[in-house]
Amino acid sequence: MMRRLALFLLCFAVWIVLVWPPRDETGALRLADLSAGALAALLAAAVMREFTFEKTRGLLDPRRYLWLAAYGVVLLFYIVKANFDVAYRVLHPAMPIRPGIVKVRTSLRSASAITALANSITLTPGTLTVEATADGWLYVHWIHVTTTDPEEAARHIVSRFEWFISRIFA
Amino acid sequence: MSDTIGAVMLAVGILFNLAGCLGMVRLPDVYNRLQAATKCVTLGTCLVLGAVAVLTAGQSAAIALRGALCIVFIVITSPTAAHALARGAHASGVKLWEGSVADAYAADGEPGAAREETE
Amino acid sequence: MPETIYNLACGALLVCCGMCLYRIGLGPTAPDRAVAIDILGIVVVCFTALLSLRTGLSYYLNIGIAWAILSFVGTIALAKHLEGKGFDE
Known part of the structure; x- marks a missing residue:
């Protein structure tokens, strides 16, 4: 479970870089872009079995x-x-x-x-x-x-x- | 100041790109070509992306961030692709250049190639 | 950025592309062509970086990232094909 959470966070971070900036001219969050990214990252984390991290212990060391x-x-x-x-x-x-x-x-x-x-x-x-x-x-x-x-x-x-x-x- | 740094990075990056492509044309066999092309074109492209990030840093964070992400992808994927191509070339029977001094991989009967197929 | 620097940089990259195309055209073996195709893909990423510098639009770099990944997948596929059966049998 922790491995999938780490993969989800990594995918979502990449997505945020791809759609940067996260706020439009008026200063409001671009919710459509961000929720699409969350959905895609969730899908990736749910489907990928092979490509998760080997272990999450020590990932924050x-x-x-x-x-x-x-x-x-x-x-x-x-x-x-x-x-x-x-x-x-x-x-x-x-x-x-x-x-x-x-x-x-x-x-x-x-x-x-x-x-x-x-x-x-x-x-x-x-x-x-x-x-x-x-x-x-x-x-x-x-x-x-x-x-x-x-x-x-x-x-x-x-x-x-x-x-x-x-x-x-x- | 950052304009000068950016322009120098751009020039050096493109010169390395040219050197890498020249190596691909001049060197005698596929492994040597792979060496020259992979090393020089990887660093050259990273320098060009870095130069773009430096030159636009004042106007938009988006370009700098995406440039950094692109550098990370290229540094990870390009040596992996070179490794796969070298192994594929060896497996498809391309001989080393006649001036080569050793081929320990062929001498050991290409270990690992069979392992991949049984997986 | 001055127009001339941009033009010079694009010209130099076009020379790189020309050398890659020379290697793709003249071979002499299939792996040589695969190497040249791989390098051509990375040179195209350089072009997208220059375009985003010229226009100030960041989504050209999204194209560059996508291009780098797709070119990597294509190269791996070519390498697997080379490994599977020899072209020079």
Whole structure:
């Protein structure tokens, strides 16, 4: 029940952003828009079984949002670095690339944590997740391979995010 | 002041978009193209949306809010789509470029692909 | 915003679209085309952002959000199709 309530609130918040501002020129609430949004969010929360949150315990823990904000800053730094890296490789006349697919191991297990890790890897310098298996192996396409050893590659690719993500999705 | 910041973000975002699309034209195989295109076009579009939010922040909160929501959607969906496309390309038999040095995924017999089908 | 900046930005995005269309047209494999279609979808979101900047109307960004989500669903469908059966058999 709590999981559906959380989903309802998330859907309704997105709807309010989509129909912003919630008051018209005279200052009255736009009840037609808001009630339609409440109905749609209720429908979504009632129908969706698969896509609710895994657990609501800890959803309001402020420390996780603090970690999330810190992680956002770190990720933004790596994304900008990745973009300059890719732009350099593309604009260089000889295209200095040495691509290949390597495998790395992660200690994360929960589905949302592995998804977040795989998406972060895709957005950061020179790496793109091709497949993530249930037992913690990630297959990563690397635009400039320096090592094919899983341990060594994990130090380059995974370790800088694992620490943050294990705290956010604890 | 915010005009200048917005204009710079807009210019940098569009330059990254151009670099990403150029990478898609120049690089040799589908995985490399996916790398360049996904990274550069994602950040480029987010910068353009951010620039629109900064430039209109004085007149309307609606554009800034919707721009922020759009950035969140793009940052979540674009790497996921890239991952799905890379896996689909590998499963449909596209080989890596001949200059590639390793393919651990093919060496391990594409684990995970079979698991998806049995679900 | 000055007219020239808007025109320059739209021109640069049109060049991006041209490069995507080049990759869609020349392939050489089906996944290459799917990648280009995905990127074209994101470039269109850029266009809607510029339009909302030009006109000051916020609902262009609603179109952009809807476009981003639909393009994502379409890309996932293409990827699933690629995974299901090879085009190069």
